[in-house]
Amino acid sequence: MRTVGVYTAALSLAAASLTGLGTVTAAPAAALTPPVGITADDLPTWQTNGIVWAMAEADGVVFAGGTFSAVRPPGTSAGSSQQQQAVNFTALDAATGAPTDCELSFTVGSGNATVRALAVSPDKETLYAGGFFGAVNGVPVSSLAAIDIDTCTPRTDFKPSVNATVRALAATDGAVYLGGDFQTVGGQSRSRFAAVSTGGDVLPWRADADEPGRAVEVTPDGGTVMLGGDFFTVNDENSHALAAVDASTGAVEKSYPLGFFPQTSVVKDIFADASGVYSASEGSGGGVFDGRVAYDLGTLDQRWRDTCLGATQSVQTHQDVLYSGSHAHDCSSMGAFPNQERYHLLAQSVNDPELLGWFPDTNDGLGEMIGPRTMAVSSAGGRDFLWVGGEFTTVNGDGQQGLTRFADSPDTGAPPVPQTEASSTAPGSVTVRWQPSVDLDDSELTYRVYRNGSSTPVHTVSASSKPWSRPQLTFTDTDVAPGSTYTYRVSASDGTNTSSLSPPRSVTPALAPEAYAEQVRADGAELYWRYDEPSGTFAADASDTQSAGIHRGGPARAVTPGAVPGTGTAVGHDGVDSYTYSDKRRPRPDAYSIETWFKTDTTAGGMLAGFGDRILQNSSRHDKHLYMTDSGRLIFGVRSGWTRTITTPGSYNDGEWHHAVATQGSNGMRLYVDGQLRASNLLVVSSQDFDGYWRFGGDNLRGWPSRPSSDYLSGQLDESAVYPGVLSAAQIEQHHALGTAPSDTVTAVQPVADTYVNQQAASTNYGGSGKLAVRGSTAYEAYLRFPLPEAPAGQVLKSAALRVQLTSDSFAGSGDPARIVPVTGAWTETGATYTGRPELSSTVLGTLTGATTPQGTYSTLLDTAELASRLGQDLDIALTGDGTDSLWLSSREAPGTAGDPTLLLTFGAP
Structure with missing residues (x-):
């Protein structure tokens, strides 16, 4: 559908700036990470009591149409005494988010009226509305109407009759292009796409399609109309979901045969400006395409596409960024997040599909539970506003239905407080580790480390992070005295806003090397979680690779005593849904060792460690599992052609600490417990090949032999490590000996x-x-x-x-x-x-x-x-x-x- 008025043929490319119609190019807020130019701070905005399907803007006023009957102030619930009648339409001040005095009522004699498309004429004098309705403020129309913006009244001279729902509109100086479900317009045969004059007469322009039209957009030069929808043919030419046609005749200028988009994918929205043309797709079933595509404006060939899964409903540019509304849930094919909870608002450079650091969010909401449906940019009071409409009922976690808006400035949200840990395992140094904060519009933050209450930082560093990728940051303080106590705190700043200091972490520098920890590091661990943090979701990585862990499901923290005498605390998992994962995506290791200490008396079993393809959900592909059966025996399994496992003869659910190491490499599979080899298969030298994430405490064990009653361990873990090679029997025996030696x-x-x-x-x-x-x-x-x-x-x-x-x-x-x-x-x-x-x-x-x-x-x-x-x-x-x-x-x-x-x-x- 068209979400905002388009440019006329007379507009030059210079006038068609990347900010979109009605916006001005403004310097990005100082706190935003370029090229993002819109903050993630949602502004107070009036709400609807239903779904917003379409938006357009003119001179600082945003028009919203959909399926609703009232609007109400922000912060109020449905049915509030402060709500005002608004029958499928409202006009709002872009700068304040409050309704203007323009009130229109879209109704129908039978059935449910709805407004599905809005577009503004290039001169900003006329608003065109499409959908399924029979009257506007009592003036008879037939699913398509023209509104005089100055007087906020329906034009009585514009009455083309459309025999079914209009889902998309675009307007130029001389024509209004429409797409939808219809077969006739003004009594003339027009299949799914048509054009009428600004006076309402049906034009000879024809672009007949075999399935519904959902998007119409005119290129900035006015010469081409981009069509999107469910169709497979346009004017009998093979072109699936997208086609470019001549703005004067409707003749196909460029087709996109089946294969460019899968058969089960459609185009829901198209946006064009001087930077290019952009389409939004939705699909169903396997092998679909749900993402965005950018096209070169001159050739209309693909410039880039993303392959995120989660139907995209709308696209809109502001400056050099493409913003989109979707319910993206799996962008692993782009090197971003794996299948998980949905992100509903995303941003990408117009030149590159990589996801930028902009993550305000809505929920799925009502109806089809899609979330955002439409977007528009408007300028007022020297600021640019990005408006979002849809079927959501929350924004950034707070109640807000149907409408929300964001601005280019100011950015008022301080980054979250960094989660921090400090430790010393060798004389002469203290290591401070912290998890980068996730700021919803600032992926690049500056961190400052303070020691002993000083107002002057001892270390400053800038780093980038996104919700699914938060590489651990580390500072090693060598200006320390053995036996003295030091306290460290860390802040995060986006350049304008600074977080509070993290809670103090105190540490006394080691007088002698901590034998167990230093040996794990010396033997090359690429992931080493000691679980010594007193609280939070951060599991610091004591290896050199900074593979931090993230706790999920609220495991118990600072459980004492830990496994290795005198060295810290453990983490306690609940056997229901708690686990710890690494957000560092890794290829399948050819050789590896998995090590952890565990303590449990469970009779429901559970996974100690494994490798899966998801981090926030149970994995669909899972391998390299070390798990316990209900009887307390340990199993180490891989999939190499089929499932291969080795099992300990004894049980270990006796409530005591035990040391487990599973290895695989060219010498096969081996499973050690308490320093001794308990099971082996020397012939199995490979595992299932997929990129994934290490998880400790639980994951999907479906299909694995002797599957326990619970996939999640009820018990404690400590000193968990992964190595990029096979530990020798002597090394494992040494680890066990060091880990059970009396504490210093x-x-x-x-x-x-x-x-x-x-x-x-x-x-x-x-x-x-x-x-x-x-x-x-x-x-x-x-x-x-x-x-x-x-x-x-x-x-x-x-x-x-x-x-x-x-x-x-x-x-x-x-x-x-x-x-x-x-x-x-x-x-x-x-x-x-x-x-x-x-x-x-x-x-x-x-x-x-x-x-x-x-x-x-x-x-x-x-x-x-x-x-x-x-x-x-x-x-x-x-x-x-x-x-x-x-x-x-x-x-x-x-x-x-x-x-x-x-x-x-x-x-x-x-």
Whole structure:
């Protein structure tokens, strides 16, 4: 159907700008990601109580026609006392969304009247309306009427009789083109398409089709009429769903034979401007085409097409973007989202079918439950407005029926708060990971990471994301001290609007490598979910590939204890519909390993891990499954020609943590549990070939042997990983051993004595001072005594670090390094002076560097072997240096204990 008035033949291509009729070219809002020029913020707009089928605009007024009887203000429900009568038609102010004083009533003697098409004359003086009706404001007509826009009255001199529903209109200076279900117009034979003069006389123009017409559009030069519909022939020439005909005669200029569109697909809408011609298709059954096609204006040949599934009802350009209304549910053939819940509003460049970052949404609504049906662009008050009409009853999640509108500015919506996680598995670094936010009109956002409450970010990065593709972002902070605690928060900004800061994530840098996590990374995991986030839907990926997970179905978060002692939390799945998926689409792996820890006492079984073709629904293609039977046995299965599975002899639904690894490659299929090989098939070396997504916790298990009562696991998962190769038996055994080893413990040891000496006050003792000082010339030297404990039974010292805090003095920081060396001579806290200072060893246990900020806390790792040899004894150390910049530290005598020098000792399994 025509959704907005078209250009006349006299209009030049320059006048026919990409903004569409009645719009002005305006700079995009600063917050929008180009080329998108319309925000996703829906504006307050009056509503209908039924379906809007058609829209057109003139001079800042938007006309809407359809099947409804009343309009009401935004925010009110159907039947509101504030509603006004509007019989299948309303006129609204484009800038305010409120009705104007133009009121028309489209009625019919029997049956249900409806307005299905609207078009405005090039001079903006006449509105043409088509549909199924017999009168306008009581003036008799026959499914086609002309309205004088200035007076808002039906023209009595325009009364062509149309014998069936008119579904499409387009107007030029001299003609009105119509399409629909009719066979006669003005008593003359016209099959599905016709043209009448602006006075209502039937023109000799003929473009007879064998099936209904649904769309009519005139090219900007006025010479060609594009026809769309269900037809297979036009003027007896083979042309299915689309045809280009001469505007004067109706002769076919370009046909589109069956095959250009599938037999089961039709064209529902056509739009043309200086950038090209665009069509919208709808289909049913297998092998349909439901998307958009762009055509070169000169040749009318296809320039691009998208292959999204989900019938497209309307298309409209604004600036360099094609906006469309559909119920797209599967754009995987374009590299976008797989089959899932519907998107009803999409945007694409006029030059490229790739989906842009514009995702306001409606619901399916009433009637055929299609959602949007029609679109129009109008300008008023220096702003451009994109209007959408249809059968929806919500917009962006809020109640709004039949009509909505969006503007080119301002963008007032702040991006969602990023979901964030912070962790440390190796000394000297903290890694902050976050899931990019999805802003409905800004795919490119800027993220800022803040540390310890500072207003200055420690990291800034810009990145692009879309709802189905949110590549994880990562910042590694290496300016950290072992044993200190750091807090991180992240914000997202579109350049104009900034989100709130994410909830704080606190982490203490590791004193020693976390053995299990570091081994998983070292063995090449390309997906590694540790499930340590306290809340939200984000599962951070600790591998190097940033394959973040997304929780669906509300699994329990921060479940304790986790599988690996002392390393974090687990995720709890409900056995009904909760799972975690990766939104990174991957080709079938030739070789792979799937690893996860699980804990369950279920008797309903469920999937631990698998590979499927969908992320928000059960997969229709699914393979590489690791699942549990009702009896608790584990099955690993692939489809290679037919279904092949291997099964453990024992059961594992005993409520204890277990480690499972499934591998496949050139050496066949293998299934390990708790570090040991439990089942294998050395002959099956391939799996089903399709692109898909890794899922943990549940997916479709239909057709798999010993299918459990539930496809979804009721239990806990932890430390889930996928590798792009086959882990060896030795690697798997090592993972299990590391994952079951006792957790490391950190012991904090305070000094029992500390003091410093001063070369310039050579005989003074500073044992009672609240400060310690270090400098090379003139010299300060600090001494500390720590009573080292013995290692716990069965454990060894794995790392040691000295943590100190600078005083609040403005001169406390130093750019010079301070060496930490053993004291070999005798000293006491109350007796040490510069002239009686003890002898020092030449062995350097560690070096403190970068301690420059007053009141800052700094740590340095010490020689583990040297300290291990002294366990159970006193450790006397000195801080000494060579430079001229003094370092001032808090001593054990300083008020409070937070700044006391501390020795942090990490003990763990050998």
